[in-house]
Amino acid sequence: MPISVYVVRMARAATTSDVFNAIAEPQRRDILVLLRSGEWPVTEVARELGMSQPGASKHLRVLRDVGLVRDRQVGRRRLYGLEADGLRPVHEWTGGFEEFWNGAFDRLEAYAQELEAGHDEEEQR
Amino acid sequence: MPISVYVVRMARAATTSDVFNAIAEPQRRDILVLLRSGEWPVTEVARELGMSQPGASKHLRVLRDVGLVRDRQVGRRRLYGLEADGLRPVHEWTGGFEEFWNGAFDRLEAYAQELEAGHDEEEQR
């Protein structure tokens, strides 16, 4: 009996099931910003942001899958609301670079290069 | 004389020439983190992060196009260094949601829903 082994070659390491990827799409960022004002039904989101209803639905689906929004049924409508916790990792990750855009570090770097210029052409790392 | 008009239908609104999209790729985030330790030549980046040389080159190209890294020629090698300013907009954008992951706002929201429960089924915006 032959045993078949299927090897899946992925074209992209990260799928949309990732917060960084979810917010890479401008329209999805717009939705998140809109949702800061409260809960919105799908159709209203679509109208407000000038997209089709299926379009809004799909983007909201992605946002829900990564936990950036929650939904609850109210009447015949489904209200979507912000679940901003998921943005925290992104904020913190970028925050890890804060020192590099502060002037303090730039001055340090400039000083280091100045020192380096005084030496031979040197190897770093 | 006929005039031909070509209409380009884009499949994706945002291309890679956007910081949010650039950091959506895990390997590129790894590169940025690595570059916090200083400037690195392409081959070393590839070795350190376990990717091929062309792979590293391509990712660095994307990062350079969006201004997240800079490069300078040193000997026969090209050193890539961090240009963290580009991450600031991302940090600030996510920061705009900070109040929503702070307990303070959650309590406010809970309070609002409590009030709402006392009313009729009402419309919110």
Next chain:
DNA sequence: ACAACATATACCGATATCGGCATGTGTCAA
């Protein structure tokens, strides 16, 4: 000018993405 090293680019295949359109599913009200 040439070999060796370092990096960039071109091309390819597999897959993912996005928008549009059509259609399915669910919920209410009469």
Next chain:
DNA sequence: TTGACACATGCCGATATCGGTATATGTTGT
């Protein structure tokens, strides 16, 4: 139960993305 409204999903075409392999470009030292 049926019709109207609200939303989700399926399918499609155009394009983008990513990794791999091969090859082009550039740089140094001889």
